[in-house]
Structures are given as C-alpha cells and as structure tokens.
Amino acid sequence: MKAVRGTPKHLSQNGELTGFTYLMLNLDYSCNYNCLKCFNQGESTPSYQKIELLSLKERIELIKQAKTLGGKAVVIAGEGEPSIHRDIKALVGGINSQGMIPIIYTNGALVTKELAEFYKKNNATIIISLDSLNPEKYDLMTGTKGQLQIVLRNIEQIREVYKNTAKKVKGLTILSLALNTTVSEINYKELEKIKDFCGEDIYFICNPLAKLGSAQETWKVLMKDKTPEDFAELISKMSESGGPLMLGKNMMCNYQTNGIAVSPWGHYMICAYTNLTNDLLGTIKDKTLGEAYKYKQKIEAEHTKKYGKANCFIRADSFTKYISTLKELI
Known part of the structure; x- marks a missing residue:
C-alpha cells in the first residue's frame, strides 16, 4: 500500500490526526496558465492593494507559529x-528548517531539474496537476498552447530526481510525488490511462470539479x-486515496479539519482553494x-x-450556508 509524505496516512498509521497539523500558505497570484477550472480566477475573485501583500518575513513568522502549534x-x-x-x-527552505514537510502543488511546466533538486534537498512533497494526456x-x-510535452518531459526529470526517495514505513510505501487529476466530462475516459502513466513511483x-472561481463561468x-x-x-x-488526497480516517479532508489557510493578504481562510472566506475569519493582524x-x-x-460530514467542505451543498453563518458572525 502507498501513501504520500505529509498526508494523514503517512503522519498517522490509521489516518487519524489530532490537533493542528496543516498550514496552507497562499502566495500572491502569478500563473503561466489560464485554467478553465481555476479556483482563484473569475468574477468573484476579490481585489486588494499590492501594498497589502504579506512580506516574506510575515510568512516565515506564520511558519514558525505553525511549528509551535504542532504543525507537521x-x-x-x-x-x-x-x-x-x-x-x-x-x-520551502524555511519550512524544512522548522522540521515540517513542504507540500508544493504545481502544474509542472516550470519545474526545472535544478528546482526539482532543490525541492528534494528540502524534503518537499510535489503534487503535479495533470488533467489530460x-x-x-x-x-x-x-x-x-503546446505545453503538454514540456510538462511530460519535466515530470520525467522530476521522477529521475526523486527516484530514490520512496521509503518503507510499517508496511506502507511513502512517496514524495503525486499527480492530481480534476475529473470533468472532457477527461473522465482518460483516468485509467493517466493512472497507468503514474506507475509505482507517483501516487x-x-x-x-468544484463550481468555484473560473469554473462558474466555464461549467458547461x-x-x-x-x-x-x-x-x-x-x-x-x-483515486489511490479513495477521493481527495487528504482524506483522513474521519472521511473528511484533513486540510480543513486539522488546518487553516492564509491568503496572500493575510486573511484566514477555510481552505486554500476558495477566497470566499476572505474577511470572514479574521486576519493575521487581529488573530x-x-x-x-x-x-x-x-x-x-x-x-x-447541523449539516453532516462532507469529504470536501467547499464542494458540499451546505458550503453556502457556512458562508452565510460566517457573515452573520462578523
């Protein structure tokens, strides 16, 4: 059986986490892609002044606070x-120096061999988005336009760099590479082929799909x-995890149940994948x-x-009610 380094299955043999485990740290928006599914674009995307962006010093301080709270x-x-x-x-170096695991999500197009080697040196888990072959x-x-071959080439380079990083822990093979596919009508027939591409060294x-961000306009x-x-x-x-990567024993995403996200401007967020809770949970200035x-x-x-469990909070039908509750509390 396999697990990804930094996930509930790795951190707890039975997948049950207790207490604060994850800090999700969002960086200011910059992207070489314009994805139809993007969580962070679309008409609902908030706009803030560039001067309000968190500094490197403030982000390092949050990393230190996460470590003090028991973050992994x-x-x-x-x-x-x-x-x-x-x-x-x-x-990434700051996270590793605190003895925590950096988990980096990427489209893979700009991860050079040199950057992959840096990630490996700093014990980072890499999760690559790939929605079609x-x-x-x-x-x-x-x-x-024409990016797929570049991404596939980079994935092979990353595989080569990470080839000796798998570890056996109490019957589990712990991997530091994973590939994530968001399922739509466009690609659902490709899942088996994409999974075969992953082989034994990529989870x-x-x-x-979540109807948030750009997907609200591109849903059809x-x-x-x-x-x-x-x-x-x-x-x-x-899915080797049975669903989202961070499903724990409680069958909920443990990024949500055992963590918190911070926006590029210092807003606390329920999850890195929605900006709808910006301004509703406070900021690093007041909490x-x-x-x-x-x-x-x-x-x-x-x-x-009140509404029951959901393996992904922001994809649940009750998420709009959660937003309404937060608005009533401020």
Missing part, C-alpha cells in the same frame, strides 16, 4: 503557480450535461494563527453537527 506540514497550493514565486526557495484537451483545459489522485464547457455526482463512483475507484484555528474549528464543528 506547510502546504503551498497557490494562488497561481508557486514555482515561479520570487520567495519560493526561501519559503491528450495535447488538444490539455490546451483547452489549461488555456495554453494518483483524482478529484471532482467542462461538464456539458454531467454533474460531479456522475463521476463519484469512478473517482472513488480510481494569531492559534486563535484563528480555534475559532474556525468551533464554527465548523457546529456546522458539521
């Missing part, structure tokens, strides 16, 4: 493409007459990381008791 991993999932951010090396479909979904995850292109529920059984079967995490946990516990 710091996740850099966006906004945009983390690998081109000016401070990515300083942040068909060049035309890839171009359509990413808003690029395969697939997720349902991505889904046609399908719904995410139409692909639920297929995702459960094909410490620990205070914000406790506040978020209290509200979410009440919400889950």
Whole structure:
C-alpha cells in the first residue's frame, strides 16, 4: 500500500490526526496558465492593494507559529503557480528548517531539474496537476498552447530526481510525488490511462470539479450535461486515496479539519482553494494563527453537527450556508 509524505496516512498509521497539523500558505497570484477550472480566477475573485501583500518575513513568522502549534506540514497550493514565486526557495527552505514537510502543488511546466533538486534537498512533497494526456484537451483545459510535452518531459526529470526517495514505513510505501487529476466530462475516459502513466513511483489522485472561481463561468464547457455526482463512483475507484488526497480516517479532508489557510493578504481562510472566506475569519493582524484555528474549528464543528460530514467542505451543498453563518458572525 502507498501513501504520500505529509498526508494523514503517512503522519498517522490509521489516518487519524489530532490537533493542528496543516498550514496552507497562499502566495500572491502569478500563473503561466489560464485554467478553465481555476479556483482563484473569475468574477468573484476579490481585489486588494499590492501594498497589502504579506512580506516574506510575515510568512516565515506564520511558519514558525505553525511549528509551535504542532504543525507537521506547510502546504503551498497557490494562488497561481508557486514555482515561479520570487520567495519560493526561501519559503520551502524555511519550512524544512522548522522540521515540517513542504507540500508544493504545481502544474509542472516550470519545474526545472535544478528546482526539482532543490525541492528534494528540502524534503518537499510535489503534487503535479495533470488533467489530460491528450495535447488538444490539455490546451483547452489549461488555456495554453503546446505545453503538454514540456510538462511530460519535466515530470520525467522530476521522477529521475526523486527516484530514490520512496521509503518503507510499517508496511506502507511513502512517496514524495503525486499527480492530481480534476475529473470533468472532457477527461473522465482518460483516468485509467493517466493512472497507468503514474506507475509505482507517483501516487494518483483524482478529484471532482468544484463550481468555484473560473469554473462558474466555464461549467458547461467542462461538464456539458454531467454533474460531479456522475463521476463519484469512478473517482472513488480510481483515486489511490479513495477521493481527495487528504482524506483522513474521519472521511473528511484533513486540510480543513486539522488546518487553516492564509491568503496572500493575510486573511484566514477555510481552505486554500476558495477566497470566499476572505474577511470572514479574521486576519493575521487581529488573530494569531492559534486563535484563528480555534475559532474556525468551533464554527465548523457546529456546522458539521447541523449539516453532516462532507469529504470536501467547499464542494458540499451546505458550503453556502457556512458562508452565510460566517457573515452573520462578523
């Protein structure tokens, strides 16, 4: 059996986490892609002054606070493409120096061999987004032209750099490379082929599409007459985690149940993949990381008791009610 370094299956043999585990640290938006599914673009994207962006010093301080709280991993999932951010090396090095696991999400197009070697040296887990092995479909979904072959070449370079990083721990093979596919009507027939491409050295995850960000406007292109529920059984079967990567024993995403995100401007967020909670959970100016995490946990516990569990909070039908509750509390 396989698991990804930094996930509940790796950090706890039974997949059950307790207490604060994950800081999701979003960087200011910069991306070489224009994806139809992007969480961080679209009409609902908030606009703030550039001068309000967090500094490297403030982000390093958040990393230190996460360590003090018992954090095990710091996740850099966006906004945009983390690998081109000016401070990515300083942040990854800072996370590793605190004894935590850097988890980096990337489209893979700009991860050079040199950068992959840096990530490996700093014990980073790399999660690569790949939604198709068909060049035309890839171009359509990413808003690029001719990028697929570059990405596939880079994945092979990353594989070579990471080839000796797998470790055996109590019957589990712990991998530091994963590939994530967001399932739509465009690519659902490719899942088996993409999973085969992953082989034994890359962990395969697939997720349902979320109607957030750009996907609100591109939904018909991505889904046609399908719904995410139409692909639920297929995702459960094909994804090595049974669904989202961070599913824990509680069958909920542990980024949400055991973590908190921070926006590029210092807003606390329920998850790195939605800006809809910006301004609703406080900021680093008025709450410490620990205070914000406790506040978020209290509200979410009440919400889950009322509306039930969801393996992905922001994809759940009740998410709009959660937003309404937050607005009533401010």
